[in-house]
Amino acid sequence: MSINTQETSSVTTFSQDNFKDDARTTFKQSTPSLINNNNTNEKLPNIANKSADVQIKTSANKPAANSENLTKSEKIITSLLAGAVAGGLAKTVIAPLDRSKIFFQTNETRNYRFRYAIRWLRHGYRTEGLLSLWRGNSATMARILPYAAIQFMSHEQYKAKLKVDQKETPKIMRFVAGSLAGVTGQLATYPLDKVRAVMAVTNRKGEYKSLVQVVLKIKREEGWLAWYRGLTPTMLGVIVYAGTSFFTYGTLKEAAAKHTSDPESGPSVIQRLLSGAIAGLLGQTSSYPLDIVRRRMQTGVALGKGNKYSTVTGTLVHILRNEGIRRGLYKGLSMNFIKGPIATSISFTTFDYVNMGLKWIFAQPNS
8 A cells, every 4th residue: 555645744734834823823812912913033022021111110100219309498498407406416515615715705804714714614513503504505596596597508509509519610609608608597596696695694693594584684774776786797707607617618528528439428427527627617717806806795785894895896996905816806716626616517517417317308209
């Protein structure tokens, strides 16, 4: 019996072709949106691509926690809160040293030595208790919280307006932004600065125990204009102090960031503290004579000096004639070599980290 090999071959070929066609048709029908009828092999990898696209789109729908996406009002709120925390912490830490400095600044007869300042603080502690070292701190907090909040907030706004962080912007703009921020904060809170100075230089028990008592007595005995006595030297001093401080801190921090191992995180805590300490030292030293004039004008009536310190020029001449430069205009400066760097380093560093933390919180998605 003979077998027709040609027919067998054709039958086999037909069966294989039919099987391939049936399989292809079934696969196409099960995935019509993914497989093209003309080229199945080229379209198969698109399944993985479309799956990846779905994942990317899904993750894109979730807002990222990016502080740069904060609104202007949110940035203002975060800088206000961070500034208040930074200023309050710094001033509380150095309050006893600050009170001692103000006492010697406003005293004509007592020469200043650092050991005298420590002795004066020790005497206050023994006779009136530990809390006496923080006398006037309530007035300080009433002033420094809004002052520091407004100063740091306005500095952030001035930096943005003047484009301080852009490379093509002249570096002097960093000084201008700091000066404007200092002036803005002082103008808003100056009356409270006078109250705090008066409370700091009074030692008699029963007098000026509270902020309200000081406010009422100054209004009754000196009038409303007394709130702004000493404003001129204050404005001149804060232009120099705030401009120098913010300029120095920003410049040193920028230099430190270039040499850090992780540019994303910026300078370390130690680098920020050191930058702030140098900024405070330079800022307060450069504006110190004007600070002496300001304190004399603020506390003259309260200390029984009458109108001896009624003008900036008259105050400068009187101090130079009777006390000289070193023992007059720079009285208490050595205390500032300790107090200034501590306060400024704490203030600037605290603001940086609290502001970063608040921005991160505000940037979190609502859901």
